[in-house]
Every structure is written in structure tokens, then in C-alpha cells.
Amino acid sequence: MGGYAGQLLYIDLTSGSVEKKPLDMQLARDFIGGLGFGTRIYLDMIKDNPEVAALAPENPFVIMTGPVTGLKMDGAARWTVGTRSPQTGFWGDANVGGFFGAHLKFAGYDGIVLTGKAQAPSYIYIDDDTVEIRDADAYWGMDTYATDERMKTDLKGQSKRSGQVLAIGPAGENLIPFASIINNKRHAAGRTGMGAVWGSKNLKAIYVSGSGKVVPAQPDELKALKEELKEVYEESIFIEALKASGTPAHIDVGIISGDVPIKNWLISDWEGMDDIGPGAIDEKINVGHKTCYGCTVACKKEAQVKEGPYKMEKGPSPEYETVVSFGSLCLNNNIESVAKGNEICNRFGMDTITCGATIAFAIECFENGLITEADTDGVKLNWGNAEAIVAMTEKIGRRDGFGAVLAEGSARAAAKIGKNAADFLTTVKGLEAPMHDPRSAHGYALAYGVSPRGACHEASLNFNVEGGAMFIPEIEALSMELEEHSSDKRAELNVACQDYGMFFSSCAVFCNLGSAPLNATQAVAMVNYATGFDYTIDEVVEIGKRVWYLKRGLSNLFGARAGDDRLPKRLMTMMEEGPTEGSMPDMDRMLSEFYALRGFDENGVPKKEVLEQLKLDDLAKLLHGG
Amino acid sequence: MATFESAEKFEEVLVGFFKLMGETPAIADKLLASKLIIRFNYSDPDLVVVVDCSGDKIDVRPHDKETKATVEMTMSADIAHRFWFGKVNLTIALTRKEMVAKGPIPKVLKLLPAIKPSYALYPEYLEANGYGEYNILKKK
Numbered sequence: 001m002g003g004y005a006g007q008l009l010y011i012d013l014t015s016g017s018v019e020k021k022p023l024d025m026q027l028a029r030d031f032i033g034g035l036g037f038g039t040r041i042y043l044d045m046i047k048d049n050p051e052v053a054a055l056a057p058e059n060p061f062v063i064m065t066g067p068v069t070g071l072k073m074d075g076a077a078r079w080t081v082g083t084r085s086p087q088t089g090f091w092g093d094a095n096v097g098g099f100f101g102a103h104l105k106f107a108g109y110d111g112i113v114l115t116g117k118a119q120a121p122s123y124i125y126i127d128d129d130t131v132e133i134r135d136a137d138a139y140w141g142m143d144t145y146a147t148d149e150r151m152k153t154d155l156k157g158q159s160k161r162s163g164q165v166l167a168i169g170p171a172g173e174n175l176i177p178f179a180s181i182i183n184n185k186r187h188a189a190g191r192t193g194m195g196a197v198w199g200s201k202n203l204k205a206i207y208v209s210g211s212g213k214v215v216p217a218q219p220d221e222l223k224a225l226k227e228e229l230k231e232v233y234e235e236s237i238f239i240e241a242l243k244a245s246g247t248p249a250h251i252d253v254g255i256i257s258g259d260v261p262i263k264n265w266l267i268s269d270w271e272g273m274d275d276i277g278p279g280a281i282d283e284k285i286n287v288g289h290k291t292c293y294g295c296t297v298a299c300k301k302e303a304q305v306k307e308g309p310y311k312m313e314k315g316p317s318p319e320y321e322t323v324v325s326f327g328s329l330c331l332n333n334n335i336e337s338v339a340k341g342n343e344i345c346n347r348f349g350m351d352t353i354t355c356g357a358t359i360a361f362a363i364e365c366f367e368n369g370l371i372t373e374a375d376t377d378g379v380k381l382n383w384g385n386a387e388a389i390v391a392m393t394e395k396i397g398r399r400d401g402f403g404a405v406l407a408e409g410s411a412r413a414a415a416k417i418g419k420n421a422a423d424f425l426t427t428v429k430g431l432e433a434p435m436h437d438p439r440s441a442h443g444y445a446l447a448y449g450v451s452p453r454g455a456c457h458e459a460s461l462n463f464n465v466e467g468g469a470m471f472i473p474e475i476e477a478l479s480m481e482l483e484e485h486s487s488d489k490r491a492e493l494n495v496a497c498q499d500y501g502m503f504f505s506s507c508a509v510f511c512n513l514g515s516a517p518l519n520a521t522q523a524v525a526m527v528n529y530a531t532g533f534d535y536t537i538d539e540v541v542e543i544g545k546r547v548w549y550l551k552r553g554l555s556n557l558f559g560a561r562a563g564d565d566r567l568p569k570r571l572m573t574m575m576e577e578g579p580t581e582g583s584m585p586d587m588d589r590m591l592s593e594f595y596a597l598r599g600f601d602e603n604g605v606p607k608k609e610v611l612e613q614l615k616l617d618d619l620a621k622l623l624h625g626g
Numbered sequence: 627m628a629t630f631e632s633a634e635k636f637e638e639v640l641v642g643f644f645k646l647m648g649e650t651p652a653i654a655d656k657l658l659a660s661k662l663i664i665r666f667n668y669s670d671p672d673l674v675v676v677v678d679c680s681g682d683k684i685d686v687r688p689h690d691k692e693t694k695a696t697v698e699m700t701m702s703a704d705i706a707h708r709f710w711f712g713k714v715n716l717t718i719a720l721t722r723k724e725m726v727a728k729g730p731i732p733k734v735l736k737l738l739p740a741i742k743p744s745y746a747l748y749p750e751y752l753e754a755n756g757y758g759e760y761n762i763l764k765k766k
Contacts (some may be wrong), residue, residue: 237720237731244732252738253716256745274739468718484713579712 002217003067003530004028005105008037009131011124013201014057014116018131023110028067029533032507032543035093037111038062038082039550043619045115050557050622054086054193055175055200057117063104063206064111066509067530070102070214070293073226074233075514076526077102077292080506086200087177087193087354087409088430088454090555090564094180094194095458095505095512097300098187102293103164106210118202123151126208127159136204143347144169144182145315151207163209169349172199174399176407178354182346186290186300186316190351192431192453217532225525229517233297236517238469242299245278247320247513252277258440258579259467261433262328263383264360265426265570268437268578272333272384276323285339286317297514303339310340310390318342318352324435325356330363330389337386341393348397354409357432359392361410364424370417377401425568429454429560438571438585441466443482443490443497445572445585446594449565450494452551460548461501462494464512474520474537475500487586491593502544502551546614549606553619562604565591629704629760633671636703639757640668641688643710644677646751647744648684656740657684660733665695668703697729711762712745 010019031040045060046052052059061083068076079101085092104112107126118133121140125132138154139147147167155163164183172179172195179195180188189195198204216222233239241249251273254260258268274280281301288302303317318326318338326332326341345352359381365371366381373380377395379388379402395403405413411430414421426433431454438445443466444457451459464470465478472478477496482489500520504510508527510518518526520537528535535543552560567587574584594600599610611620630636647653657679666675676690687693701709705724708714716738719725727734752761 237727238717240731241735244735249735252735256712256738256742257715277739279736279739468715468721471718471721484715 001025001532002215005108005110007109009109009112011112011114012116013114013118013203016133033066034064034080034507034509035082036507036547038064038080039547039554041113042082043550043554047618047622052084054084054197059084059197061114061197062111065101065105066507067527069509070105071216071530072294074295074297075511077295078509078511080509081189081194083197084558085192086196090429090558090560091452091551092192093453094189094191096187096189097292097511098183099293100164100166100183100208103208103210105214106212107208108212121202121204123205123207128211139204140173144349145185145347147205148185151205155207159209160211161209163207165205165207167205168195168198169347171348171350171397172196175199176350178351178409180349180351182349185346191456195349216530218529222529225529232517238516239297242297242513245282246299246301248278248281248323250320259436260324260328261435261437263331264329264364264424268575268580270328273328275333276327276335276338280335284335287314295514299513305336305339308336310336312340312343315343316346321435322352325353326389329356329360331383332386332389334386337390340390344393344397350397353434354432355393355396357426358406358410358413359389361424362406365417365421370419370421375402423569426570427455428567429564431455433571436463439575439580439583442487442585443493445567445587446490446494446590449567450594452555458512460498461504462497464516465497466493469516472520485583487590490590491597494594495597498548499541499544502547503540506547507543549611549614549616553606553623556605556623565604628670629707630671633673636671637673637688639760641675641686642755643748643751644686648686652743653740654684660737662697662733663693663695664697664699667698667700668706670702697734700726710744710748
């Protein structure tokens with residue numbers, strides 16, 4: 001059997017116990033990997049305590065790789081994390097790039113299951129068979145950049161090879177509900193507050209060094225597939241755009257269709273857009289390229305601001321989501337300040353989408369007189385005030401003054417501010433919507449609504465398929481013609497995007513960007529050549545479906561109901577001009593069709609018989625009794 | 627059924643529009659800065675047009691199959707028509723090969739902000755020049 005490292009690590013931070021368990025190959029066959037393993041193991045661990053609080057020591061935290069993670073191929077560096085989210089209260093997860101997942105497998109582990117809470121700040125040291133919980137007092141309080149550098153320096157010579165650091169910053173330590181976990185300064189487990197769960201466990205970092213490698217079951221076949229894919233990648237303009245400008249390349253395309261939100265989602269065009277577009281980014285701040293393990297796409301860019309108020313050392317350039325959330329969403333056309341906001345978020349360990357969206361929300365509150373300078377510690381939160389945006393980002397990271405209010409995220413801040421602040425929210429299930437407007441593509445609205453982790457464009461492949469980056473001709477619902485600005489067929493599309501998407505980016509853990517050119521035949525072949533299994537497309541879709549119901553069921557267990565599948569008023573207000581003029585997703589229709597296709601009851605909970613058909617009897621029992 | 631009944635009509639409409647773009651400073655200046663020579667290969671009806679941005683002004687040359695272009699764009703006339711209304715999802719069109727682009731793609735993509743004003747210009751141009759029957763926004 002290939003592809004897998006063959007072991008899982010179970011670490012209890014309360015007792016300090018470290019247990020290595022062989023990977024159950026039936027689990028591997030039935031769930032493939034990644035959040036397939038993660039959700040199944042997580043449910044098994046909490047089924048006697050389904051009320052477990054997100055920040056309680058008993059809340060397990062899973063880190064899982066996929067069978068392709070660590071193969072030296074494009075788009076095969078990713079891995080996953082999952083747990084109950086302190087931000088939404090529901091199931092939370094994140095899909096991460098970088099080097100940590102590959103190195104974890106090189107050390108001999110497909111994943112780590114963390115439980116408990118260390119008595120004092122700790123980090124986990126992994127060097128192949130050596131796994132230790134160590135004192136992190138020297139690192140506690142450090143930002144993620146400093147932690148990464150200092151830990152690598154301190155441990156130089158201790159591990160057989162140089163290692164990778166996965167760390168939280170002060171935001172995670174201070175339990176900011178949208179705290180992230182960062183590898184190599186740039187690769188973030190960004191959404192749903194995974195870093196706060198680490199903070200609650202007194203876990204600062206994991207250092208991993210491995211001397212092994214990932215061995216595929218059928219190396220010759222895999223090599224031949226790699227060769228075949230060379231031409232596919234060379235012909236892909238999507239890949240070429242990513243190589244050239246990274247994810248911000250989407251700005252120039254997205255603005256045409258009205259996909260890019262501006263001024264807290266109030267308008268869809270703005271003269272300042274070119275100042276923060278890919279051309280300006282390349283010209284003003286980008287100085288180089290970076291990549292994830294083994295990937296030649298190299299969509300990560302390196303930025304530097306040499307002088308001025310937003311001076312920053314050479315480091316990660318903002319991704320599309322960050323450029324828009326700190327840029328157009330706040331009517332901020334100063335790209336250097338966007339880069340600075342990105343750096344602050346990365347250093348503190350905060351999700352840039354939630355942070356930028358929360359600041360845009362606060363600006364609208366300020367502009368409408370719901371809050372004043374007396375509330376904001378003198379910060380003038382006006383549209384486009386780059387200085388104020390950067391200052392407030394720092395205050396959020398430090399939980400300083402009004403920053404402490406916004407550090408809870410926009411939904412909780414709205415409750416605290418009161419009046420009509422909730423009118424300015426863009427959250428679903430407490431998670432701020434990503435920077436893609438559902439009025440430009442109605443399926444996004446349904447995807448944001450029914451996503452188990454809250455408003456998210458990567459929770460399934462809907463954004464990739466309806467937006468056009470992926471085309472899966474083998475699956476009818478993923479290749480059908482869709483009418484523009486229509487809600488027709490979107491329920492069917494979403495179901496297919498969830499099922500195939502769970503296989504693709506949650507279980508096998510392909511990259512939604514670097515692996516976008518793969519069709520289903522190629523993706524399944526790659527998993528088969530890696531593992532030695534003989535999956536068919538139908539089988540991986542069935543597994544994906546099971547994993548999607550597991551995620552949904554976990555959120556249902558944590559209290560999610562039909563009312564949580566609705567979009568906020570702001571996203572459901574019609575644009576009066578621009579590319580999406582007059583376009584409004586028909587949520588009632590899409591939800592009704594989706595619930596019928598998924599076999600949900602009126603509360604938004606999968607019916608017992610549906611779960612039992614998917615061999616999720618235990619989940620059925622937890623949700624329905626009996 | 628194809629939008630344009632003949633290659634002649636398509637040429638008349640499209641070449642006229644390209645020339646208008648070439649005379650519109652907000653668009654032309656940025657196109658000229660790119661120095662690109664773009665050949666558009668259209669089908670149904672068939673037409674080849676070169677838009678040459680390498681000189682002092684935009685030169686639009688229908689039927690030019692000889693000039694060595696830096697970029698080759700291939701698509702149907704219908705896709706091209708809808709594109710100039712801003713009604714084509716470029717990512718879908720390129721992924722599904724409804725549009726095929728060859729050449730320095732990053733340079734081409736960077737032209738998108740430059741041609742953005744043309745989406746508003748195209749329906750106006752159609753109406754002003756007696757091509758109102760092709761204005762899909764009006765039909766809507």
C-alpha cells in the first residue's frame with residue numbers, strides 16, 4: 001500500500017501521553033484521508049459528549065493529510081485541520097498549503113489527533129519517531145514570524161533534518177475567535193478560528209522534521225500521468241495567470257462579472273480597483289515568487305514595501321481574498337497598506353477575510369454614526385482611510401480598546417454595537433462571506449448558506465465550477481450549461497460540487513488552484529496510483545457524499561438548523577447598477593430544492609434513513625435518537 | 627443560430643467597433659502601451675482580424691493572415707459578440723476552450739482593465755450605427 005505514511009499520532013496535552021496507532025486501512029479505503037479521516041475520528045471521539053465546547057480541553061483537534069500530500073506533484077502539498085469552531089460554534093475546518101503536511105508524512109504520520117490542555121505553554125517536537133511535548137515559554141507572546149525563525153534556530157542540529165513550524169500568534173494565544181495557524185509565515189489555516197483552539201490548549205506550535213518520503217503504490221503509472229498532465233498544465237490559462245500574478249489575477253476577471261465586492265458589498269464597480277489590481281500589485285509591491293511543497297505553479301508571491309508608513313520586510317504578498325477584504329471592501333486603494341494589513345494578520349495569526357470584513361463593517365457603522373471616535377479610541381474609520389484600517393488591524397490583534405470589540409468578529413461586534421449594525425453584516429453561521437458576490441453567480445448563495453462551516457467559497461467546489469476554473473466532463477452536473485444570473489439548476493450543481501469536492505479537496509486533499517486543471521479521471525487515477533486502491537469516480541463521489549453529511553451532521557449536532565442556512569440582508573439586496581443589476585438569488589427555491597435532494601427535514605437536519613443509507617448510523621442516532 | 631447572418635456583416639460590425647476603440651484614448655493609450663499584435667480568429671461566420679498595437683496608433687486589419695502576431699485568440703463570432711457586452715465569463719470560456727488564447731497570456735490578461743470601458747461602448751456603438759438589432763441588452 002502506498003501514499004500513506006501508515007500511522008496516526010494521538011497526543012493528549014493534559015496527561016502528556018503520546019500514542020502512535022497504525023492507520024486502519026479500512027478507514028483509509030472508506031474515507032480516503034484528510035477530513036474524511038478527520039470528521040470520522042472526531043465524531044467517534046465526541047459522540048459521548050456532543051455538547052463539547054469549542055475551547056474546552058475535551059474538544060479534539062485533528063490535523064490530517066491526504067494520500068497525495070507530499071508527492072512531488074503540482075497541487076499535492078495540501079492538508080487539513082478540523083474541530084468545533086469557536087467563531088461559529090459549528091463544525092470548523094481549514095485546508096492549508098505549504099510544507100507542514102508533506103513533512104509530517106516524511107516523519108511517518110498521516111495525521112495528528114490532539115486532545116486536552118497543557119498546564120503551561122507548550123509545543124510539540126516531532127523528529128521521525130521522537131515525539132515530545134516541550135515547554136514553549138520562550139515562544140509564548142511571539143508573533144508567528146518570530147516563532148518560526150526562533151524555533152528553527154533553536155532546534156537547528158537537534159532534528160536529523162531542518163523542520164517545519166506550524167504556529168499560532170498572539171491572536172491564538174488571546175483566543176481571538178478568528179485566529180489562524182500559520183506555517184512558514186504564509187500558509188494559513190485561516191478560517192473558523194482554528195488558532196484559538198490551539199490557544200485554549202496552551203499549544204503554541206508543532207515542529208516537525210521527517211527523513212522519510214511518500215512512496216506511491218504505482219510509481220511508473222504516476223510518472224506517466226505526470227507526463228500526460230504536463231501538456232494539460234501548459235495549455236491552462238488559469239494556471240498561467242496564477243503563475244504570473246497569483247490569486248489576485250482574479251480581480252481583473254471578477255470585476256467584469258460583478259464578483260468582486262466593494263464598499264462592504266454595496267457597489268460592484270469602483271474607479272480605485274486598478275490601483276489594487278494585479279498590475280498594480282506586480283508593479284508596486286511584488287518582488288518574487290514562492291510555492292508549496294513540490295508544486296511548480298508557484299502561485300504564492302513575495303512582497304516588500306521599502307519605505308513609507310506601510311514599510312514591511314520581504315514577506316508574503318496578499319492573496320486575492322486579502323486584497324479585496326482590506327482593499328475594495330473598505331474602499332481602500334492603497335495597495336501598500338493592504339500588504340501591511342496582510343502582514344499584521346499573518347504575524348498575529350488572524351484570518352484576513354474575517355479581519356478585513358469586520359473592519360469594513362465597522363467603517364460602515366462609523367460612517368452611519370453608530371459608533372464615533374469616542375468609541376474607536378480616536379481612529380477615524382472612514383471609507384478608504386488606509387491609515388485607520390492598518391491601525392485598527394493592529395488593535396484587533398492586540399485586543400486593544402475598540403480592537404477588542406472587533407476581535408470578536410463582525411457578528412458579535414454588531415450585537416455589542418446594537419442599533420441597526422446587523423444590517424451591515426455579511427455573515428452566515430457567524431462567518432464573514434468570502435470575496436465573491438452571490439449576485440453574480442446564484443449558486444454561490446446556496447453554497448454559502450448550506451456550507452457546514454459558514455459562508456465559504458471553498459467549502460465545496462461550487463465556486464470553482466460555477467466560476468469556471470474547473471470543468472469536470474465526466475460528471476453531468478459539473479459540466480452542464482448554466483444560465484447567467486439564474487437560480488436554475490443550482491441546487492443540483494451544489495450537491496455535485498459538495499460530493500465531488502469532499503473527495504477532491506477534503507479527502508484526497510488536492511489544491512483547488514494548483515490541481516484545477518485535473519478532470520475526474522485524472523484525479524481518481526492519481527489517488528489510485530498513490531494508494532494502490534481501485535476507486536472509481538462513482539465510488540469517490542459516494543465517499544465525498546458521506547464526508548459531506550458527516551460535516552453537516554456535526555454542525556447539526558452543534559445546533560445548526562434551517563435558519564442558519566439563510567444569507568444576510570446585505571448579500572440579498574439587489575444592485576441598482578453594474579454587472580449584477582437586477583440579479584437576486586432565489587434562496588427559497590434553491591434551499592427547497594437542495595433540502596429535497598439532500599433528504600433534509602424542515603429543520604435542515606438530514607433524515608435518519610438518509611444517514612443510515614450512508615452507513616452513518618451513529619450520527620443518525622445522535623441526531624434522531626433511537 | 628448564429629447572431630451574424632454573414633461574415634461581411636460581422637466584419638462590418640466588429641471592425642467598425644475595433645476602429646472606434648482605437649480612436650478612444652481611454653482604451654487606445656493602454657492598448658498601445660502593450661505593443662501587442664493580436665490576431666482574432668473567428669468562426670461561424672469565419673473572419674480573421676489583426677489588431678496591431680505595435681505602432682503609434684491602433685491599426686485594425688481584417689483578413690490579415692500574414693503578420694506574425696504576438697497573441698492569437700480563437701473563438702466563435704457569438705462568443706466574441708457577447709464578450710464585448712461584458713457578458714462572457716472569461717474563466718469559464720477559457721477553461722471550456724470556448725476561447726483559446728496563445729501567446730504571452732499574462733500580458734493579455736493585463737489588458738482587461740484597459741478594455742473595460744468598451745463594455746459600455748459596444749451597445750452604444752451598435753445603436754448609433756444602425757446595428758441595434760444586435761444589441762442583446764435591448765432585447766433583454
